[in-house]
Amino acid sequence: MTSPAFPARRLGVLISGRGSNLQAIIDAIGAGTLEATIGIVISSRASAPGLARARAAGIPSAVIAAADHPHRDACDAAIVDRLRAAGVELVCLAGYMRLVGRPLLEAYPERILNIHPSLLPSFPGLEAQRQALAHGVCVTGATVHLVDAGLDAGPIVAQAAVPVHDDDTAESLAARILVQEHRIYPEAIAFILGGGWTVRGRRVVKADAGA
Ligand code: GAR
Numbered sequence: 001m002t003s004p005a006f007p008a009r010r011l012g013v014l015i016s017g018r019g020s021n022l023q024a025i026i027d028a029i030g031a032g033t034l035e036a037t038i039g040i041v042i043s044s045r046a047s048a049p050g051l052a053r054a055r056a057a058g059i060p061s062a063v064i065a066a067a068d069h070p071h072r073d074a075c076d077a078a079i080v081d082r083l084r085a086a087g088v089e090l091v092c093l094a095g096y097m098r099l100v101g102r103p104l105l106e107a108y109p110e111r112i113l114n115i116h117p118s119l120l121p122s123f124p125g126l127e128a129q130r131q132a133l134a135h136g137v138c139v140t141g142a143t144v145h146l147v148d149a150g151l152d153a154g155p156i157v158a159q160a161a162v163p164v165h166d167d168d169t170a171e172s173l174a175a176r177i178l179v180q181e182h183r184i185y186p187e188a189i190a191f192i193l194g195g196g197w198t199v200r201g202r203r204v205v206k207a208d209a210g211a
Helices: 020-031 050-056 072-085 102-107 128-135 170-193
Strands: 010-015 037-043 061-063 090-093 112-116 139-146 156-163 197-200 203-206
Touching: 010 020, 010 050, 010 072, 020 037, 020 050, 020 170, 037 050, 037 072, 050 061, 072 102, 090 170, 112 170, 128 139, 128 170, 139 170, 156 170
Parallel strands: 010 037, 010 090, 037 061, 090 112, 156 203
Antiparallel strands: 112 139, 139 156, 197 203
């Protein structure tokens, strides 16, 4: 099925930490390269530095921590309530370090994006940059994908390749990947918001693209 455009172009951004990808989205909106608004930022951690970025941009924010919701589905249901109340059409995970549960997946089917610091399906999960170094790959990168029930799984929207240097540390590699994350995430969000795409096998493609 071909996705329609998202009429309100309203995002909800879920974070757990630093929020540099959130900042890249805020900056792209400010620069006019991403036509969208952020209805709410939700953090899984009260201490996430990204919350200050939301405040500085005048974006409403909330903390919904797993610890306050012993039952996992209740936590996701609370997130859905806040997203819906904010009129969110597309959910963007930006360093959100929790698996997305069923209530959220069912409320936003094919309407949740994630950014991951590797060329998926290589190196899902935590410390993807360290995994890439440990494996000895010469090229790694970043992936934006639609979220499904798997860990860093789901159809791929965009990727960028990043070379691994001989003297890289996990930190230097992460910094180089992050530059690409900040470029491809706003681009991928703009593509999804524009509609006219479909999921073909493992990829998200323009609906009129040749098979
Ligand atoms: C980013 O590198 C993002 O790709 C990664 O966490 C970092 C968050 O940074 N996400 C994952 O590993 C998800 N599996 P940020 O808070 O500065 O955007």
